[in-house]
Amino acid sequence: MKGKPFYPFAVTAMLGILVMIVLSFIGNFQQADIAQEGENGEEEAAEEEFDDPIELGEHLYEQNCLACHGGDLGGGSGPALDGGYSEEEIITAIDEGPGSMPAGLVSGEEAEAVAEYIISETE
Ligand code: HEC
Numbered sequence: 001m002k003g004k005p006f007y008p009f010a011v012t013a014m015l016g017i018l019v020m021i022v023l024s025f026i027g028n029f030q031q032a033d034i035a036q037e038g039e040n041g042e043e044e045a046a047e048e049e050f051d052d053p054i055e056l057g058e059h060l061y062e063q064n065c066l067a068c069h070g071g072d073l074g075g076g077s078g079p080a081l082d083g084g085y086s087e088e089e090i091i092t093a094i095d096e097g098p099g100s101m102p103a104g105l106v107s108g109e110e111a112e113a114v115a116e117y118i119i120s121e122t123e
Pocket residue numbers: 061064065066067068069077078079081085089090093094098099100101102105106114115
C-alpha cells in the first residue's frame with residue numbers, strides 16, 4: 001500500500017493543472033472576442049457620429065493619411081495635399097497608392113468622404 005495515498009493527490013494536482021490550462025485558453029478566446037467587439041463598436045460609432053461626409057472624411061484623414069500628409073494637409077513624408085487636387089486625383093491616389101503610399105487605405109464611400117474633406121479644406 002506504499003504510495004497509494006499519493007494517488008488522489010496526483011490526480012487532483014493534474015486535474016488542477018488541466019483546469020488552469022483550459023481556463024487560460026478560454027480567457028484568451030474571450031479576450032479576442034472582447035477586442036473584436038471593441039473594434040466593431042468603434043466602427044459603428046464612427047458611422048453614427050459622422051452624418052456629414054466631410055466630418056467623416058476629416059476623421060478618416062486623421063486615421064489614415066495624416067501620418068504622411070501632415071496636419072492641415074501640410075505634407076510630411078508625403079506631399080502636401082493643399083495644392084488643389086481634384087476628387088478624381090485623390091481617389092485614384094487612394095486606390096493605386098503612388099510611390100511609397102500604400103494602396104487602398106480606404107475605399108468606396110470612405111474614399112469619397114476623404115476626398116471631399118481634402119477639397120473642402122483647399123477651396
Ligand atoms: C505611408 C505614407 C502615406 C500614407 C499613409 C498616405 N499617403 Fe498619400 N502619398 C504618400 C506619398 C509618399 C506620396 C507621393 C507618391 C509619389 O508620387 O511618389 C503620396 C501621394 C498622394 C497624393 C498625390 C497623388 C498625385 O497624383 O500626385 C494624394 C492625393 C494622396 N497621397 C492622398 C492620400 C490620402 C487621401 C491618404 C489617406 C487615405 C494618403 N494619401 C495616405 C504617402 C502616404
